[in-house]
Amino acid sequence: MTQSAAVPSQANVSTTDLVTVSRAVADLRRGEIVLVQGQANGIAHCVAVIAAEPLSDHGLARLHDIAGKSGNTAIVLPRVRAKSLGQACKNDHFIAFVSAKKSGVDAQAFAEIANPLLDLEGMPAGAWRPVSMAESAAIRLAKLARLLPAVVTAPVEPEQLEMLSKAQNLLVLQSESINGYEDASAATLRQVSEARVPLENAENATVIAFRPEDGGQEHLAIVIDEPAHDQPVLIRLHSECFTGDLIGSLRCDCGPQLRGAIAEIAKSGKGGIILYLRQEGRGIGLVNKLRAYALQDRGFDTLDANEELGFDADERVYRPAAEMLRQMGFETVRLLTNNPEKLTGLESWGVTVVERVPHKFPSNGHNEFYLQTKKDRAGHLF
Template sequence: MNIPAATLSEILRAESTALTRLDRVISELRRSGIILVRAGQEAYWISSAETVNETALETFMQLASGEPSLVITGQRASRLGFDVERDATVYCLHGFDVITQTLIERIADPASPLWASEAAAFDLEDVTVTRGGKVAQAVIALSKHAGLLPAVLATKADTSGSFDSVLEISSEEIWQGLHEATRQLQVVAQARVPLEDSENTRIVAFRPLDGGSEHLAIIVGEPDLNAPVLIRIHSECYTGDLLGSLRCDCGHQLRGAIALMATAGSGIVLYMAQEGRGIGLINKLRAYKLQDQGRDTVDANLDLGFEEDERDYHGAVQMLKLLGVKQVRLLTNNPRKVDSLTSLDVEVVERVAHIFPANRHNRGYLYTKGSRSGHLFNLTELETDPHKA
C-alpha cells in the first residue's frame, strides 16, 4: 500500500509527541544538524556549538534573518570575563565581526587545544551580553540532555517561510519532553547474574520513554520490602567502574556496595546513566584535562559551563517505586543526595557511610568532594600532600 507523501507527513506529525520530537532534535544536533525552535510567534535556528562544522555554519549563516548569537551558561560567561550572574542563568553573546568555527570552539570549550594557540586568539571586548529568554534556556537544557557542551549558535528565523523539511520543536515541548524523559521509566528486561561478590544477584533494566540510556537495578539477595532496604544510588563511571581508574573512588564504591550488601544479606544498587555527575563521558574527559591543568573537580565542571552537579534523581525515585521499595538506608557520603531523595518523598531512615582509602591520584578529588561538595570525609586525613599515597 502506497501512502501519499503529504498524507504520510500528516500522520507522522499527528503522532509526534514531545518525547519523540525531543529524541529527533537531539540526534540532529549531535550530527551537526540545524533545528528550528519556536516560542509563540517567534522561531529560531539552532545549532550545537560543539558539533557545528564549516558546512553547517555556512548553511546557518544563509538561513539567518537576524544577527547570530552564541548562547552559553552564566557559569561559562563568567569565566570568559563577563560580569553576569552565574547560577542557573543563560546568556546570549552578540556583536561578533564574524563568527567562525574556531571562534565558536574557543568560546564553548575551555579544554580545546585552541586555548594553547596564539593564532586562535580572539577579542571579546566589543561583544555584548544579554540575558537569554525562553528559547535560550530551553536549548541549553536540550544540549545538556544530549550530552553536548552547553553552548549553541542561535539566530532568528523568518517565520513566513515553509519548514516542512526541517526538524522543529517548541520551547514548551523541550521542557515537557525533558520532564517526561526523567520521570517515565519502564522495565524492559531482567535476569539472574551471579557476581563475584554476590552470586545471588538479579539485574533489572529500566528504559526512559524517550529511548535514552537505560538505568539498572542490581538486586543483591532478596530485599525485605516491608523493612528499610539498603540502597546505593551509583552514577555510572566508565573509567572507574570498568577500567579501574585511580582518579576517583567510583569502582571501589560500586564493588564495595555489592560486597557489603551480600554480607548484610540483601540490598539494591541503582546504577544510573549519569556519567560524570550528569555531564556525560566526553565532557568528563574534558573536565579531566582541565584538572590536569590545575582546576579542581568543581571548577572544571563550572569552566565547561555546567553546574557543579547536573544529576537528576527523579529516575532513581521511580525505579524504587517500581521495585516496591518504600524506605531506604542510603549508602552514601553525600548529604545532598539524602536531601534530594527526601525532597522527592523518599523516606531515608538512615545514611550509611561508604568510605574507601585514598591514593595519590584521587586524594585531591576526594578533598574537593569534602571541602566543596559537602561529602562527609575526614578532611584532615586528605589535606596532606595530594601526591602522597
Template sequence: MRAVHRAVSDLRRGTPVLLDGNGECLVLAAAETVGARGLSDLSGIAVGPAVLLLSLPRAAALLARPVAATAASSVTAEDVPVALRLSPALLAPDSLRRLADPVAEQMLPESPQVVPSPGFAQALSPAAIALAKIGRLLPALVAAPASAAAAARLGLLSVSVADVLAYPLSAAASLTRVAEARVPLAEAPEARIVAFRAADGGIEHLAILVGKPEASGSVAPLCRIHSECFTGDLLGSLRCDCGPQLRGAIARMAAEPSGGVLLYLAQEGRGIGLVNKLRAYTLQDTGLDTLDANRAIGYGADERDFRVAATMLEALGFPRVRVLTNNPDKLAGLAACGIGVEGRVSHLFAANGVNDGYLATKKARFGHLMG
C-alpha cells in the first residue's frame, strides 16, 4: 500500500513512475501533470515509442468517430485501455494536457494511430489506468516500455501491478478507528463522529453516530451511506440533491428511537474526485448527463467502493442494518460484503428546478428507486 500511495503522489507531482509486471515494465507519467523534466526522464529510459493510454470511454469521447469505432471493436470490455501513438509534436506538456482533458481545447493528430495492444503486456495497461484513478487523476497516461535498472538510475519509484490491483481491497480492509468525539449537530444534538484511516495514511472516512444505534437491540439500526459532496453538502449547490439527503438523513435518524449511523465516505463525485466532478459539470453544461460526462472523462458511471462502508460497519459493531437509500447498488454492495441488509428505507427529496434532469438520470440510467 505504501508503494502505491507514493506512486500516486509522484504522478500527481508530474514525476514518472515505473509499473512492474513481473519483470515487464512500463514507465508512466500522468498526462495532466507531467512537465518537461518528467518527459525528459521518461524519454531517457524508454526502450520503445511512447503512447497515450486512455480508458475506452475516454478514447471514444476523444478520438474521431471512425478511430473510436476501430478501438472499440478490438477490445472486449469497457475498462480495457486504448493506446494512441504520439507524434513528437504531441509529446509536450501543453499538448498532453489538452489531449487528456475533455474540457480543454482538443489537439488531435490528423491521423491518430490507435494501438490497443502496443507491444505491452495486457495486464500492465489496466493497472496503469487504475493507478491514475486511485490518484483521482484523469485516466490518461504517457507510457513506454522501460527497464527497472534504468528507472533505478534516475531514482524513479517502482510499484508492482499486483499491488496496484490489490489496493482498493487492501485500503478498505486496513481501515482503523483513529479518533472519536461528541459533536452536537443542528438536526441531531446527540451525535458522535468516528474517524477511520487506512494503513496508507490516505484521506479519512467518517461515521456519524446519531443517538445510540448500538442499543437498537433486535432491530437493525438505520444506516445511510453518503459520499462526500463539497458543492452540495457544504455550499448548498442546486445541481444535486446531496445536501438535502445529508441533512435529511441525520434528521430522520434523530427521530428514530435508537438513532442511526451515517457513513460519510471520501468518495466525491461517485468516486472520481472533486476536480473531475467539476470537469464533468462543465461537460454536463454542454448537454451530457451525469453518466455520460463521467465516461467522457474516462471514469465509469460509478467508481465507489462499498467495501469501505462494510468495513466501517463491522468495526462499529453493526453487522445488520436498514439502509436509507434509493440506490439498489448500495444494498447489493453491502450484502456482497457480508453485511445483513434487513430492509430499505426510501430517501426522496423533491426536485428544485435545477436538478430535475439530474434526478431523472438517476432513475432512468442508474436504476434508482425514485417512486
C-alpha cells in the first residue's frame, strides 16, 4: 500500500526537540513545571510555567520559590477572559495578570481566574501587562496538552536556566520548538500497522495506522477497495468526534458524515480513503469540546464558544493528512467536504485537489443553529 512521493519541506525542529515538547506536554498535564525560553529583538526571556488547570498549592509554592524575592507570578489569560474580568484588551490575544505572593492568591484562585465557565465577582490585587514571547509559546504548549489555554508563570534569569533545570530536573524548551511542533511531528509520521477491517457498508476495507517519531497520537487511513494511483482518488478528511462518531450525538453532523463517506466511497466502485485525524473538537480536544458545549447552552455559537475558551475558532492542521497521502502514493485527490479550509489546507502541503465533492446531510432538529453557523461564519458550502 505504501509508495513514496516528493517530501514537502518540514519545520526546523529536531527529533530531540520533538521528544522534549512531547514530554513537556505530559508534564504540563500532570501539573509539573517546565521552563520556556524565547527571544525578542535579540533579548532572551525565560519563564517557569505551570498550566493553570491542574495547578496545585504545592506546584504554586514551587513556582513562588523560583520567582525568588519578588514572589511575583503571573497568570496568562485569553483576551476574552481578561475582558470578562474587567480588563480592556484590544489587540493582544493573551494578557498577563501579575500577583505577588503576599497577595495570598492560592492555586484554586488562579484556576478560577482561568476558567471561562465561572463568573467571578472581583479580582485579587495585581496588575496587568503584555505577554512575552516565551509566555505565548507556553500557551501554545497548553493547547498541545489539550488543557485550557491559561498558564501561571514566574520569571527566570537566562543565566539561571541551566542550574535550575538540573537542580529541579525540569525540561527546558525553546519557543521555536513549541511553535513548530505540530508541523514537524507530522513530517515524521510513519506507518506502524495495517489490517483488513470489513465495515458495515464497505466490506473490502483496510485500516492503516500512522504514528509520529515523538510517540504522539496515531492518525488512521481507512482505505476502501483499491483506489488507483494514476487518477484522482476520492477522499474525506474526518476529524475525530467521540460524541458524533461513537455515541451518536445530535449536536453535530459528524457521525452521518463519517458513515456517509464510507458508503459513498464504497458505492463509487473506484475506492477511496478516509483520513481519520485525531483532532477532536476542531483541534481543542474532547474535554474542551464539552466545555464549549456548555458555553453553547448559554447562547454562544460553535465558533464563539471555542474562542471564549481562548482557542482559535478552528485549531486543526492538515499536514498529517498530506503526509499520509504522500506515503501511500497519492498526490491528486477529489475531496468530500463542505469546508473550503480543507482544500487550502491540503493544497498548502502539496496535495492537488481537482474537485470538491459536496458532502452534506439534513439537520436533525438539534443541530440547525450549528450548521447555520458553519455556513454563515465559517464559509461552509452547503
